[in-house]
Amino acid sequence: MRRCLLLAVLLIASFATPAYAAPAPGAPGIASAWTSGAKEGLGTSATTTSKLWYTLGQGIVNEIYYPQADTPDVQDLQYMVSDGTSFTDEEKVATTHQVSLADPDSLTYQQVNTAKNGRYRITKTYVTDPARATLLIRTRFQVLTGGALKLFTLYNPSLGNSGMGDTGATANGQLQASDGNVASALASSTGFTALSSGYSGTSSDGWQDLTQHRALTNQYTSADAPGNLVQTAQIPVGTDTTFTLALGFGTSRAEASSTATASLNSGWSAVSASYQTGWHTYLNSVAAPPSSTTGITQQYKTAVMTIKAHEDKTYRGAFVASLSIPWGDAQNADSCCAAGYHAVWARDLYQMATAEIAVGDSAAANRALDYLFNVQLRPDGSYPQNTRLDGTPVFGSLQMDEVSFPIILAWQLGRRDAATYAKIKPSAEFVSHRGPSTPQERWEEAGGFSPSTLAAEIAALVCAADLATANNDPGAASYYLQVADSWRAQVDNWTYTTTGSLASHGYYERIDDNGNPNDGHTLGIANGGGNWDERTVVDMGFLDLVRLGVKRADDPHITDSLKVVDAKIRVTTPAGDIWYRYNHDGYGETADGRPYTGVGIGRLWPVLTGERGEYALATGALGTGYLRTMAATANAGGQIPEQVWDRGTTIGTGTGSATPLAWAQAQFVRLAVSLSTGKNVETPSVVAKRYQG
Template sequence: MSSEDFDAPGAPGIRPTWASSAKDMVTTALGGSRLWATLGHGILNEVYWPSTGRPQIRDLGFVVAGKAGWHEVKRVQHYRISTPEAFVPLPSVVHQGDGYRLELEFLAHPLRDVLLIRYKLDGEGFKLYTLLAPHLNGEPINSAFAGEDLWARQGETALCLRNNSGLSCTSAGYVGVSDGWQDFDTNGAMTWTYPRAADGNVALTGELAAGSGTLALGFAKTVAGARTLARSSLADDYDDVRSIFIGQWESWGETLTLPYLSPELHRAAGISASVIKIHEDRTFAGAVVASLSVPWGSSHDDPGGYHLVWTRDTVEAALAMIAVGQVDDAARTLAYLIGTQAEDGSWAQNYFPDGTGYWSGRQLDEVALPIILMAKLKALGRLTNSAPVEEMVRKAAGFIVRNGPMSDQDRWEENAGASPFTLAVTVCALVAAADFFEEDERTYILSLADCWNERIEDWTYCPGGTLCAATGVDGYYVRLSPKPADGGIRGAVTVRNVAQGAIAATDLVGMDFLYLVRTGLRSPNDHRILNTVRVVDEMLRVETPSGPSFHRYNGDGYGEHADGSAFDGTGIGRLWPLLTGERGHYAAAAGQQVDPYLEAMVHMSGQGGLMPEQVWDTDAIPRLGLEPGKPSGSAMPLVWAHAEFLKLLATQATGRPAELLDEVERRYRGHPPEARQWHWRKSSPFMQMPAGRHLHFEAAEPFVLHYSLDGWRQTVDQASRETCFGLHAVALTAETLAGCESIAFTFYYPRRDSWEGRDFVVERTPDEAGSTSTGAGVPASIAVPHA
């Protein structure tokens, strides 16, 4: 009996994985279809349907077999890839091997949920076979069936692969045991014709009846639906479908506004804009996932990967689209973010395009950035103060007020505390949100923004730190300082992706401080900024064959191990092209050359022009495809990297960073303010404050402030009043504090009938400016607004 009489052996197969994250290209149509495809190693990788958050296959590859042997083209790795234009993602791939030439074109159908693959094999005596690995709904357990076409199902999702010239023979099997690759490896030819492989990690194999033709891979809720879509697409005229696809992308490309560029940079700009456009969902318009890839995907089966929405990455992408004239895209993103905001005003750490949360952290920058996007759209005249917009801003600002300035996670999603990046965007968001509130609330928000802005250096700048001697400076901004309860800037940071654990906060630097310049809070010539630029250039910068790039921070472990093996929870942090862009933004602000950074980002791209999350930073490991200055096994493309590139191009042309808001620039002009009022909270306490300032005590519940201005010889009890944003406060004016050198205090909480259990002291130091002026735009009167 032949194998076609038996189900495939070897259930359930080996542990599933995704494809390599090193993509050549990503593509989608701009019509009504809901399908996104990725290419890597010259073949089809993950296909996403019906949204960008749902990968449906691992890969679809090809075997070329002849009398002298067989070749799996993705392993031969001798191919080139091209597109009609930089911003038209219609990839053509030519594989060249020993005696054969295989041409492939991957066309996302504009009107149907189908991917078409046109193929042509040249070479005497060769036949072509396709290998398809379903991974429907991102689930490891699928069922596969082989007949006149190939199909698979998992729950209410199905696919069908059909060839317009037919399949000579087909087989279904279990990966690693009875799949097509194992058949060729064992028998040197396709000899197995199993009709079914149920409930496992499955694969499908088909021999293509002719050397040229068109494959159609369709997706639907049912097998019948997927088959109908595949057959209908093959009935369409391929050249007509192709013309529609190209025409839609060319029409879109005509709306791009790119500055005058060299041919190399112009091509990279077109690719970058199209990459961001491709990553926008259509089922959930405005959702932009971080990457249509799974970092180090070929080593594990992560159900999340990077095909998730991070509010931070999404806003970065929207700001980049504004920079190249795609304001409508950014407006859709803002509307989408309004739809995914939580009732408390925050956004989930990351989430699927439908809004379902994945990780559960809270990051203050991800609450602030949508307000900045709103402000940019408002400044362009593309936003009216509609009820949904106003509600979003008020809820987000309220969350920031109640929970800031310390964040539960920094932008690298690793640590709690005060990050210069998070502080920068948070202060800017408060300034931008102020006009959405009545006078008392607006005054309070601006007062809080000024106080936090003035205190940025208290939290994150380290004079005389341990890194000074090695870099020749007298101080620097740290990567992050822990929350005050954990020691603040003198505490330790737990580096979660390395084995050694805690590192002194003063021993860690990162690029985060550069956003203080980009957002207009500090001058590029500020002594502290100049110091830290010198430190990061010496400690984090690496000159690669592609140009300069930077580590996230010293001691980072998010990257491959020394031997090139995949990150598995620990590793060695590699270089990030987006940080090359961030350093380029500082160069632009400081009047330095920007081209070296732009060109480096381009040269760090993959064969198809995609920019990776990380590039390799040490000696080449050819067997793993790791070369210095070239993509590592991390995510590729990274939408944030492409966004950073586009924004840097625009900054070079206009002299203004995309994140800079007019109201912030007018208020601070690159310098810390002299805040009229300082806000004391247990989450952000201080032990010193300049004389001549009002002192505002705040808590989330009613309290009695028990205090003394003369070392506890005389005491005063003052009950708090409920203010806006659900806070309770006691305000002491500068006049009340005049003449005292310090204030000692503690708290009693009536609802709990409980004392704080410790005393606090704030010393009043002479105002270095010799003035008690209100600072930048702060009214002279103290504000304790009622709810």
Template structure:
């Protein structure tokens, strides 16, 4: 079971899987006869605190001029029960405390006639039962016959006690049967109302304090961070401890290794939920846990990736914890990052099996067959030739080649490295604007150089250093930093943050209205980009304390890192404070992972995300004039003189080619890479510029390919396309 808190009240509760919300929320209401009710979530001021850093038990103090309400939330470590303990102190004796609980989606709700009464709801095959010191209960429909509507319509008096409601958006309501003082509630979950109620009552009988103590002890017994890491934090290590816990909490308990991106939906839009698995977010979470010493968590992540990998070697853009695709879209970096996670485990000496046949080989083959352009980049609103996606893919192919060589797959190893060399050699031609001297966010054309006005300005090039392909002091990196900082850097009171890219509209409007698909706003600063800049600073030998402090400030007193922070003037009515979380997703696992990895890298003076084979091959003296690789996804049209051309096809046979218009021809047999395709090397290095090479494929069975192909030799210095 997982629970979240928003606006000082219980928000989504997930059960029995972390991507399956059972309860949409439980909020407290306060009312007195003759006056409108107070919705605590919307009208009170809240302070949310961890019981102690690293223990996911939370206390909330809600203050309103009519009352003070203190609550704490914890789960029973031994059963499916959520406990809420509270202490209510109204200013006037006739002020009463109520609650309203809303099951997620279509549900059935009913009042259980007990002494005191209880509330039950069924959502699909899950039952939940809420027990506590209730004097009266009701089960209505949200926004029509719920308790809050009743209190509003009747001047603060509860008049309706509906027995049941079903087949819709149900809202359960209760009046707490006391005027002030402490109270305890329990929500039990089970396969039947009897099972759920039994668990809840048993927990209350044992006592919230005892259960909470067992919960605290269980979390304290888990391995923590080293003293060296905590010492370099700016806040004494509080956010680091909480980040480690947040990452651990993102894992599903039944399908181990399935780490979701966040247990929430940005701006409360259910269709936009982040309670799904993105392999990119999973990589960052699992590698952060690996850096923190939690080897088993990283191994579980690899096992989960192996279990959910599709037959073609890819993963969906996002998926449920069961592996069911949430969309049909695809991002190449999400195919490459699982390879890098395997490599990270291997470097740490804790890889417990050979991942080449089960994960690395199929994923690498998919990259080679599909790249270099990505259907979607990591921001999921555009595709093309992304420096970030390319950096990740090239690094992944480099280490995949090493995995292949390790098991004797020499043909595969050779070809994967040839493709990595080709893409690396073309990278600047695809994504670097030589006129304005910076990398673009997205290149669009395999045959022409990018233009800033087409590709946009973003920080995607930082991944070239992060993965080891370029040095931090590379002039192209440095000039790109200058170009990107001008429109994207935001200097806040506690340090610098960055927006994603010029033209980003994923965020609140300037007047604080929430983002929606029909009302785009303005993209705000993302803490993860501050973490990425911190890693770049480490690679360049620069101080990183300012990035650490800026990230810690983003977390606020709740110690939760959000997707975005507000950079406008304070808007109290919208709960937007400069430098604090917007209505975007929080806590975001990727952000906590970036902070934790930056802190560990700072403490150890190491860069574990930098892929050593890629750094050795490309950051110094990269291979001179590597072969140009033709693939159906990358049908080369021009080749610089002096280059070998490798043709990649999906059937064996012979490549029949001519350089004199067909007056003569040559036959080059293909050989099997054991990656699902065959290759042939065309020795065209001596051909002069202007020569047109025509070719086709004669299959092994004697049939011919339906198409003819050609490329033109161009002077050296013009990039291949």
């Protein structure tokens, strides 16, 4: 009798268990990748407690960063829809996308995705919990025509900055995953009716299952072998259903689960209100939008918030260059760690810090300078090309403008105290003894004598001299000014060619290898750009000589050089005039539009339009048109890209590089403030007084 009862219990248990119980087969799955660098929106709490950032693109979430702004953990999170018999739709592919700010004074983005077949609409609103590391997605699913539909969520974690190495399981009605000391938990306010964890590109992949069977037939309760994990769950919906999806993070699955649960229990209304209040408070703490932004005020506010969102919450003052991985969809993500732009460049940090000064957030700019001093500054006074947030070098080269900018920033912030001087003096010594030639200029591809680098070096030495005087170090002050004056007198001898073929008059080269601009040496262009006579390669870097106060705007060598760059690297788009970095540039998509993977064609950079606007202001002309051109390059989410297309029907719109580029947002903000102020707010007055009169 006992044997019969035991058999009956086993039979009942077998029917109650999914047909394909754990473990999921197929580990480790196919190779992983990141997602496009073209973000249409991003968000994070204005608090420092919630160490989570999200980005949006293609109508879905594509990348989440936790617990730092240099650690991506998610490839994508989206919905799938099926009628159960004839079709299964992948949200990012099967719908048309609209994106906007649901609240104009906070980074509360909303995506509206409407099925191309007209069957349904998905409306998603995003916030992060200010008290926790949770992303909340308020979702409304509407059936527009036809019969009932099924809704699924498809989650592709890449925890710990790696697409491989993730494991996952169903627990507490959630989809939980982990890789090392990073874990996630996906939960819904409605609960899930089916859940599964599997491996991308295999039979256990939920995407494969739904595409083939129109239902989640394989409900694997765990995927125990490390691999390219994919997690799928069904959400109970009717013809018009609103619910909240929560994706929580922690150092363990238990912590992530508790975090997601607590955010759901707090409720969407309370969490979203707290999130928005934080951003409202921040915007009220800085200067109001300047008069130059009339008609584009929303773009200005979005740019101000976007810059703030790029500051890390553990390493305060560390602003990453972009919460993106340029052309990430073509970048293998199997091993740690993606380089991307989620790193700190002293140059980009300087650009953001000066924008923060312009809007009245000097506290953020001071944090940036302190980060440079405390994390990146080397004993010899130099700075690395770029680093992870903890100071670990990423690319490993040296750029003399990046050694110079912290000195200028210290002067701009009025940091005249002895402790600050002790930090900047080694850098001033490094610049004065190792310059003026640089191993790399600001485009990070060539060494030699660069007009833009020289401008930063000269300005830095003048600023250092002023700080030395304030700290009773007259010998150093005299030496720095002597070097600065000498270099300024030789800038044209080193970089202004009078034998170049691009014009009948002289002009500034992009860079010269040995300080003889008339010798016609060969310049090798990175990224497949070829080899060219260095006299035939130009950029607009010489405008830094004006912006940093080293030369007057009406200097004939400046104005003659503008004629050349306008003829060689300017493109007039529907948005307005935009410039290439330099002619023959290879850093961009390939000729047929495929993602850049080492060789390509350089596209147009909106940040250069902003620099041209600052130059126009320096001449006494109006630069408002340049500001509006920059605004016109922003996408629907207000994000200004690193690069925009230079041809075709998409000319003037963002490529798959880095959107947003925080430097571009900072340039936009700083130009807007400068236009309303009537002068370039970044120009160090101590430099301009010495050299411009």
